[in-house]
Amino acid sequence: MSALISPSRRLRRTPFSEGVEAAGAKAYTVYNRMLLPTVFRSVEEDYHHLKSAVQIWDVSVERQVELRGPDAGRLMQMLTPRDLRGMLPGQCYYVPIVDETGGMLNDPVAVKLAEDRWWISIADSDLLLWVKGVAWGLRLDVLVDEPDVSPLAVQGPKAEALMTRVFGDSVTDLRFFRFGWFEFEGRSHVVARSGYSKQGGFEIYVEGSDAGMPMWNALMEAGRDLDVHAGCPNLIERIEGGLLSYGNDMDKNNTPHECGLGRFCNTETAIGCVGRDALLRVSREGPVRQIRPIEIHGDAVPSCDRPWPIMDDGEQVGQVTSAAWSPDFDVNVGIGMVRMTHWKAGTDLDVVTPAGVQVATVREVFWN
Known part of the structure; x- marks a missing residue:
């Protein structure tokens, strides 16, 4: 029998929880003291649907x-x-x-x-x-x-078609990582072309909890013939695309450069940043370890709920922090933090999974 999550005031529902529950969410995680759905039909079924149609995600947890x-x-x-x-x-x-x-x-x-x-x-x-x-x-x-603003994501190849039905054709003018203000039932909301998937889509910053279910229901109704489903960030798809998960793939013990985010740092010119002095040396000398895509060979791996050691000849040289079997690429896809001595693409290493030791290869790029 699976353990249950006990509801309380410390674990907040969202403006879209009613819709998520009606859609049949099968599992949740706790994120920013709120409930985030993680599975509806199955991780693999949700994965295939995200890549072929359109999903509505309750990502209110992005406070x-x-x-x-x-x-x-x-x-x-x-x-x-x-x-x-x-x-x-x-x-x-x-x-x-x-x-x-x-x-x-x-x-x-x-x-x-x-x-x-x-x-x-x-x-x-x-x-x-x-x-x-x-x-x-x-x-x-x-x-x-913290304002009363709860993001709702529309993700998948049919996302734009659905969004135009609710917000009008002008929503298609939005460029990637740009936003505009769009009317819905007499209220203006920020809509951005963004989202936590590589399939394309939008995020609606719904202002006011009372606007939550009307927005959810309008999108669901407008997308019936597009095969719209409730969905959520998908483990397999995010690893394929190299989308990092804070708290899983990195935390306060890692610098942005170790996380492969150096391109988002302008340490020399970001005057005033509280961590600037500490990062100047790292930006000039480079990190000694860094996140890399890890292809794990062999049978499908189990859930990665704790770091898996990456070994070379009995010495630990890194750790896998996220992993899953990819149906589209027919291989285990993974994200790992690897020492600079072993991060070159094509390097073969061993990963100690709960199912045993499996051979893995460091890749140059992610899969999607």
Whole structure:
């Protein structure tokens, strides 16, 4: 018998929970103290459907940290080594957030609503408390809070067709990582071309919990002939595409450069970033370990709920942090942190899985 999750006020429902439950969610994880669905039909069935049709995802767990006030832009730059000076309202940036040691605290998307107003759409960590602490400690003129905003993702190759039916043809004008304001039932919502899959789609930042189910129901109704289903971030698809999971593939003990996110860091010019000094050496010398795609040969691997050692001749040289069997590529796909001495593409290593030792190969690129 599977263990159950006990509901309480500490484990929040979402504005879309009613729809998720009616759609038959079979499993959840806890993310930012909220319920995130992880399976509807099966991981593999959900995977095939995501790649062929369109899904509606309740990703309310991507909570927003809002910065509002004259010092909002200054505070935002203090949080990340990515240079934000050229960012304009209407743009979204993927931004590593670091502490004073250069360690990753989160890898969110920053949404610039105006010069004095930002949303940080966070991964699973208490970033709100860190941001409030930085703002208070430096007496910045900025309000830091969590607004009543809950993202709803529309993902898959038919996502654009569905979105036009609800928001109009102008939604197709959005470029990748750009957003606009779109009306729904008399209320304006931010809609961005973005999402946690490689299949294409949009994220709707639904403002107001009361707007949740009307939005969910409208999308479901409009997508009937498109084979719309409730869905969720898919483990197999995200590993194939090299989409990292904060808390699984990296945490505060890793720098952005170790996570392969150096291209999102402008450490030399990101003046004011609290971790800048610590990252300058890393950016100049390079990391000694880094995330790599790992192809694991042999039988389908079990669930990777803890790091699996990567070994070479009896010595541990890294760890696999995410892994799954890929039906499309007919191989076990994985993400691992590997020492620089062993990260060259084509290097064969051993991975110690719960099912035993399996041979693995470091790849140059991810699968999708």
